[in-house]
Amino acid sequence: xxEDILEKTNRANKIKKEVDSVTVRFAGDSGDGMQITGSxxxxxxxxxxxxxxxxxxxxxxxxxxxGTLYGVSGFQLQFSNKDxxxxxxxxxxxxxxxxxxxxxxxxxxxxxxxxxANVDSFEKKNLELxxxxxxxxxxxxxxxxxxYKVNITKSTLEILKDLPLGTKTANKCKNFYALGLMYxxxxxxxxxxxxxxxxxxxxxxxxxxANTRALxxxxxxxxxxxxxGERYEVKPAKLPEGTYRNIMGNEALSIGLICxxxxxxxxxxLGSYPITPASDILHNLSRQKKYGVITFQAEDEIAAITxxxxxxxxxxxxxxxxSGPGMALKTEAIGLAVMTELPLVIxxxxxxxxxxxxxxxxxQADLLQAVYGRNxxxxxxxxxxxxxxxxxxxAYEAVRLAIKFMTPVILLSDGYLANGSEPWKVRHYNELPKxxxxxxxxxxxxxxxLRDENLARPWAKPGTPGLEHRIGGIEKQNIxxxxxxxxxxxxxxxxxxxQKVKNIENDIPDLEIEGEKSGKLLVLGWGSTYGSITAxxxxxxxxxxxxxxxxxxxxxxxxxxxxxVLRSFEKVLIPExxxxxxSKIIKTEFLIDVVxxxxxxxxxxxxxxxxAKIEEILKG
Amino acid sequence: xETTKSxxxxxxxxxxxxxDFASDQDIRWCPGCGDYSILAQVQRTLPSLGISKEKLxxxxxxxxxxxxxxxxxxxxxxxxxGRATAIASGVKIANPDLSVWITAGDGDLMSIGGNHFMHLxxxxxxxxxxxxxxxxxxxxxxxxxxxxEKNKITKSSPIGSPxxxxxxxxxxxxxxxxxxxxxxxxxxKHLQEMxxxxxxxxxxxxxxxxxxxxxxxxxxxxxxxEKETKEDNVVYLENGKPLIYGKNKDKGIKLDGFKPxxxxxxxxxxxxxxxxxxxxxxxxxxxxxxxFVEHPELPMPVGVFLEIPRNTYEETIAEQFEHVYDKNGKGxxxxxxxxxxxxxxx
Numbered sequence: 001x002x003e004d005i006l007e008k009t010n011r012a013n014k015i016k017k018e019v020d021s022v023t024v025r026f027a028g029d030s031g032d033g034m035q036i037t038g039s040x041x042x043x044x045x046x047x048x049x050x051x052x053x054x055x056x057x058x059x060x061x062x063x064x065x066x067g068t069l070y071g072v073s074g075f076q077l078q079f080s081n082k083d084x085x086x087x088x089x090x091x092x093x094x095x096x097x098x099x100x101x102x103x104x105x106x107x108x109x110x111x112x113x114x115x116x117a118n119v120d121s122f123e124k125k126n127l128e129l130x131x132x133x134x135x136x137x138x139x140x141x142x143x144x145x146x147x148y149k150v151n152i153t154k155s156t157l158e159i160l161k162d163l164p165l166g167t168k169t170a171n172k173c174k175n176f177y178a179l180g181l182m183y184x185x186x187x188x189x190x191x192x193x194x195x196x197x198x199x200x201x202x203x204x205x206x207x208x209x210a211n212t213r214a215l216x217x218x219x220x221x222x223x224x225x226x227x228x229g230e231r232y233e234v235k236p237a238k239l240p241e242g243t244y245r246n247i248m249g250n251e252a253l254s255i256g257l258i259c260x261x262x263x264x265x266x267x268x269x270l271g272s273y274p275i276t277p278a279s280d281i282l283h284n285l286s287r288q289k290k291y292g293v294i295t296f297q298a299e300d301e302i303a304a305i306t307x308x309x310x311x312x313x314x315x316x317x318x319x320x321x322x323s324g325p326g327m328a329l330k331t332e333a334i335g336l337a338v339m340t341e342l343p344l345v346i347x348x349x350x351x352x353x354x355x356x357x358x359x360x361x362x363x364q365a366d367l368l369q370a371v372y373g374r375n376x377x378x379x380x381x382x383x384x385x386x387x388x389x390x391x392x393x394x395a396y397e398a399v400r401l402a403i404k405f406m407t408p409v410i411l412l413s414d415g416y417l418a419n420g421s422e423p424w425k426v427r428h429y430n431e432l433p434k435x436x437x438x439x440x441x442x443x444x445x446x447x448x449x450l451r452d453e454n455l456a457r458p459w460a461k462p463g464t465p466g467l468e469h470r471i472g473g474i475e476k477q478n479i480x481x482x483x484x485x486x487x488x489x490x491x492x493x494x495x496x497x498x499q500k501v502k503n504i505e506n507d508i509p510d511l512e513i514e515g516e517k518s519g520k521l522l523v524l525g526w527g528s529t530y531g532s533i534t535a536x537x538x539x540x541x542x543x544x545x546x547x548x549x550x551x552x553x554x555x556x557x558x559x560x561x562x563x564x565v566l567r568s569f570e571k572v573l574i575p576e577x578x579x580x581x582x583s584k585i586i587k588t589e590f591l592i593d594v595v596x597x598x599x600x601x602x603x604x605x606x607x608x609x610x611x612a613k614i615e616e617i618l619k620g
Numbered sequence: 621x622e623t624t625k626s627x628x629x630x631x632x633x634x635x636x637x638x639x640d641f642a643s644d645q646d647i648r649w650c651p652g653c654g655d656y657s658i659l660a661q662v663q664r665t666l667p668s669l670g671i672s673k674e675k676l677x678x679x680x681x682x683x684x685x686x687x688x689x690x691x692x693x694x695x696x697x698x699x700x701x702g703r704a705t706a707i708a709s710g711v712k713i714a715n716p717d718l719s720v721w722i723t724a725g726d727g728d729l730m731s732i733g734g735n736h737f738m739h740l741x742x743x744x745x746x747x748x749x750x751x752x753x754x755x756x757x758x759x760x761x762x763x764x765x766x767x768x769e770k771n772k773i774t775k776s777s778p779i780g781s782p783x784x785x786x787x788x789x790x791x792x793x794x795x796x797x798x799x800x801x802x803x804x805x806x807x808x809k810h811l812q813e814m815x816x817x818x819x820x821x822x823x824x825x826x827x828x829x830x831x832x833x834x835x836x837x838x839x840x841x842x843x844x845x846e847k848e849t850k851e852d853n854v855v856y857l858e859n860g861k862p863l864i865y866g867k868n869k870d871k872g873i874k875l876d877g878f879k880p881x882x883x884x885x886x887x888x889x890x891x892x893x894x895x896x897x898x899x900x901x902x903x904x905x906x907x908x909x910x911x912f913v914e915h916p917e918l919p920m921p922v923g924v925f926l927e928i929p930r931n932t933y934e935e936t937i938a939e940q941f942e943h944v945y946d947k948n949g950k951g952x953x954x955x956x957x958x959x960x961x962x963x964x965x966x
Binding site: 043046047048049192236238239240241242243244245246247251255258259262267269271288289290291292294296298299300302303306307308309310311312313314315316318332333335336340426427428429461462463464465466467468469470471472473474482483 | 673674675677679693697698700703708709717739937944945948951954965
């Protein structure tokens with residue numbers, strides 16, 4: 001390192017400011033590589049040892065027209081030196097690659113926050129597309145913010161001009177320039193991204209060179225430009241000892257399924273049809289043949305689930321993954337799995353609905369569909385993951401319950417969990433609870449609808465001599481499984497199927513209360529609201545307010561102590577990303593009144609939104 | 621991987637009779653239904669195939685014929701409308717050792733299950749698909765089906781069906797099927813032979829069986845099945861042989877350009893040498909044969925239209941697994957849990 005640079009580095013280091021948490025949002029055109037930039041910053045930050053939460057937010061269009069408001073793609077993450085639960089309510093720093101990105105994201109920037117704008121893109125056409133009458137970097141629009149105008153495009157093109165790249169390709173490297181600048185600003189190591197660039201573009205050395213140069217140039221700009229008054233340092237978080245990795249929800253879910261299949265000794269068969277935001281599970285699992293996973297990309301959602309049912313009948317672990325519209329199509333087949341009492345895992349990565357709705361945005365509005373949405377009395381176990389990493393545990397749990405109770409299990413996740421990520425203390429396979437499978441092999445005394453102590457029927461797979469039997473969607477006689485239309489038998493079978501699913505309550509943990517065990521207010525959540533509720537309650541408790549939190553991971557059946565927990569508090573607040581679906585279930589199950597807090601805007605709750613409601617209730 | 625030998629070929633020498641494949645359930649089809657014959661011919665054919673009983677799985681959707689699995693003493697799955705083919709795909713992929721049979725009606729397979737039908741054929745899983753074509757919806761009591769002729773008067777088409785029908789064999793050809801055949805409920809011997817050929821084919825076998833519904837569409841195929849008219853209206857396809865038919869074996873089919881025409885073998889002009897020679901391996905010829913039903917002057921072809929070799933879906937999957945295991949070995953699950961990069965907190 002030359003003396004000159006060393007001197008500058010020292011100078012920069014001298015004005016490093018230590019902060020506890022920072023929220024950064026990268027925003028640009030959907031073709032600007034913002035998701036890559038965000039996930040690189042995330043990986044680097046995770047390995048650096050901060051706790052973090054992420055929120056990718058992108059349009060449904062693959063490459064929306066450049067410069068438009070609806071084509072803006074964003075990636076927000078919060079990183080901290082302590083345990084955190086959300087991607088942050090408001091950004092401290094916004095990287096705006098064009099005027100549209102500024103326009104769309106300014107409302108989510110903290111007052112007094114930092115804007116780093118790619119000044120080169122703030123020209124007439126882009127300003128018009130974003131609906132700015134004059135340049136916000138030059139008028140009063142951004143008063144009260146710290147605005148840094150950086151020639152991200154020009155500098156990137158300049159540094160690459162001697163490489164044999166077209167302008168279009170060179171222009172695509174500008175996200176790494178922005179990333180390099182952020183690495184400097186937050187004092188992050190560069191090696192992880194440099195390694196990633198090498199691997200990613202291994203087949204095109206000129207792109208390795210170009211992106212490496214852009215990244216370094218951005219970093220060096222921060223160091224030499226003397227534009228920034230200070231750098232920020234976020235020290236590693238004090239998490240419990242162990243080996244950690246960063247993990248996204250869909251990845252955690254995929255790994256959970258594989259581990260469960262391995263533990264049970266079953267071959268996993270995934271029947272799936274591409275649908276946002278569930279497709280990544282299909283992609284992940286299709287890459288895992290070395291773990292014996294079979295993936296079948298079916299011709300439609302119905303074939304996806306029915307092929308999985310067929311696989312379960314044949315003695316494999318049938319799994320199907322989808323999102324809301326796909327769930328609607330699978331409905332009849334779920335009924336078949338209920339009727340034939342076969343194990344099956346159905347994963348719904350919820351998105352904004354109804355119909356096509358908001359494919360890339362998050363929502364929790366498929367709860368009632370999961371619990372009730374079928375013809376006939378058709379009970380299905382329903383469970384839900386609370387955080388990206390929790391998708392691992394709940395996927396494992398879905399498999400365990402499906403096999404033990406010979407029943408379909410619906411696992412609910414959502415777009416926020418699917419694409420969001422957090423550090424995860426790596427599990428060891430040997431520490432996972434063993435999943436036992438008992439295939440029936442003994443012909444003596446066999447009948448297809450005999451039941452064990454949990455009311456589960458025997459799993460007798462084709463190929464087993466002496467156990468030849470027929471199952472089907474038409475009502476079956478108790479025990480023998482013969483077609484039967486008798487009224488008494490039908491009522492008995494309806495009740496047996498309901499009781500079997502109800503029996504799951506004896507096999508799941510109690511609902512836990514975080515905080516005081518009784519008192520004035522309980523916030524009851526389910527699914528991906530866990531982070532926002534936890535953050536909100538932490539803030540409220542710090543303010544001296546008394547409020548507790550309970551989070552449902554089992555929605556059908558509910559944990560046995562649910563009613564007791566709810567009755568230990570004067571009031572129950574249920575925040576949900578729907579119009580009150582869990583509220584409806586709680587009210588009908590227990591005749592307990594609840595306070596609703598509902599949001600259906602395609603984005604998760606901000607902690608402050610929940611806090612405002614808590615304060616309102618506590619005041620009243 | 622060996623492509624000519626099925627996993628379900630004879631492994632053990634088990635001796636069965638037709639009775640061994642009958643379940644203890646009362647058969648509830650209408651007396652006189654063509655389904656009885658199809659059930660009987662399947663049960664009579666199975667012993668000659670030498671497949672262990674526990675390896676047989678019969679899968680059906682919804683419809684009269686879809687009750688078929690209940691009447692077999694093998695493994696069986698009576699599923700939901702149109703989805704038997706998709707469920708069977710899962711069964712076969714999960715356990716390629718099983719001998720998987722699908723029984724479906726024309727409504728079940730061509731209408732609500734049309735999508736899965738096409739995809740099963742193109743994937744070429746090694747399963748047997750028997751379509752009971754009675755050109756009517758029986759179980760729902762007499763509405764027109766996708767194979768009903770245009771203008772047909774039914775309960776749901778009081779002034780005639782406006783739909784133009786599917787030609788099932790053409791559809792199967794278009795979906796790149798590798799075995800396509802036709803037979804009739806009232807020709808037991810031929811039906812047994814076709815069931816046997818279908819079972820032995822390595823890949824998806826599509827066998828259309830013309831079946832009489834004596835309640836809602838009685839006599840739909842009498843022209844082809846009844847003694848008085850059959851011989852003059854049906855041509856039996858035999859590989860390598862000319863297309864000759866008629867009571868006195870005096871009619872033949874020759875090609876006039878692309879157009880099949882009937883010729884009189886006694887007219888002193890034509891002989892067997894002029895006639896179309898059947899070739900089961902020709903997809904082009906199969907399309908021409910398949911079009912016969914759309915021309916009333918031509919006889920109804922029965923027999924094997926097409927049988928061609930192609931790797932099955934499950935073989936390709938097995939090859940992919942072998943390739944992955946050869947290259948990387950079986951996966952270490954703790955590596956999967958760790959992912960690409962980790963960090964330590966001490």
